[in-house]
Amino acid sequence: MTPEGIRGGLDATDAAVSFDPLRPLLTRVAYRMLGSVADAEDVVQDAFIRWLGxxxxxxxxxxxxxxxxxxxxxLDQLKSARAQRETYVGPWLPDPLVEEEEEEDDVTLPLMLALERLSPLERAAFLxxxxxxxGFDEVAKTIDRDPAATRQLAARARAHVREARPRYKLEKEKGLEIANAFFAASRSGDMGALGALLAADVGMWADGGGKRPAAMGPVLGHDIVLKxxxxxxxLFGKYGSxxxxxxxxxxxxxxxxREAxxxxxxxxxxxxxxxxxxxYVMRNPDKLKHMH
Known part of the structure; x- marks a missing residue:
């Protein structure tokens, strides 16, 4: 290897030593900004290349x-992402993240959907x-706005996403108990048990991205969701789930x-x-690749 090659390898190793401990946090920031695991990983890798230089x-x-x-x-990526979302087939949902046992996150899926309705700068300030x-001084420096304007952006974002915040904290064990009951009732065809689990104003969103069959819009209301x-x-009874x-x-x-x-x-x-x-049902195979 040439001396230049050796120096380049050492430089990359040195950059990785300081970068790698921060990678999980940076990926969380990018994912919550973009809603895409692959895009978040690409952005973080791009940041590493810049760090290297x-x-x-x-x-x-x-x-x-x-x-x-x-x-x-x-922020740069969100400009093109907005245009892509306008032509997306059916409801758009963020990539699913299955959390590890020790992880806890109050950025729930409904909150991420609420963030989609914000401007990119509001989204960045809030997150x-x-x-x-x-701190607001650091946020202002990040998004290239003065602190007063940054506070206003965050306040507007907070007002818009308030409804997406859960009113009461759901105990994890109770939530998983309901999830298991929902799976059992929906797959066995026990509509009495399933209907008892649903709120009157329940809504259902399925993201197939045009790649797999899914409802082309939200399905709203107890009776329609049950139907x-x-x-x-x-289909589950015939083909399995x-x-x-x-x-x-x-x-x-x-x-x-795993479906049929x-x-x-x-x-x-x-x-x-x-x-x-x-x-919220994710069926788009492009958004499930990271789970394999």
Whole structure:
């Protein structure tokens, strides 16, 4: 190897030593900004390449510097993502994240959907300050706005997403108990048991992305959701649906199944006062690749 090659390898190793401990946090920031696991990983890798070319000795706070880099890369990406979402086939849902036992996250799937309705700057201000606890001066520097304007952005975002925050904390064990009961009733065709789990104003959203069959819009109301599941139960009974895992998915209780076509599917349940108010089903295989 040439001396230049040796120096390049050592430089990459040195950059990785300071970058790798921050990678999980940076990936969380990027995922919550973008709603896509693959895009978040690409952004974080892009940030690493930039870190590699930075005079790292002159950076006093690597975590702040890299968080700022990742956020700005996400802001750039959101501009094109918005245009893509406008032509998306059917309801768009963020990629499902099945959480590990020790993880807890208050950025639930409904909150991520509420973030989609914000401007990119509002989204960045809210996430950095309210979720990741970054001070307004640092947030302002990150999004290139003055602190007063940044506070206004965060306040507007907070007002818009208030309804997406759960009113009462759901005990994890109770949520998973309801998720297991939902799976059993929906797959066995026990519509009495399933109907008892659903709130009167329950809604269901399924993201097939045009790649797998899914409802082309939200399915709203107890009777209509139950009618759909009655039809689905016939298919489940004929072709099968295997439970792979029960756990928290994007902060909501839910389950992972393997369907008749061999593909994974995730179902996350929003629960209020012991009743299922939201059903979020991910069927798009492009958004389930990371689960393999």
């Amino acid at each position: 930075t005079d790292r000795g002159a950076v006093r706070e690597p975590a702040a510097f890299l968080r700022r880099t990742v956020t700005r890369l996400c 950095l300050h309210d979720v990741f606890g970054v 759909l599941h009655r039809s689905l139960a016939v 295997t439970l792979v895992h029960t756990g928290m998915i994007n902060g909501l209780p839910g389950f992972v199944t 076509d061999g593909e994974f599917q995730t179902t996350a349940l929003e629960i209020e006062d012991g009743k299922v108010t939201g059903i």
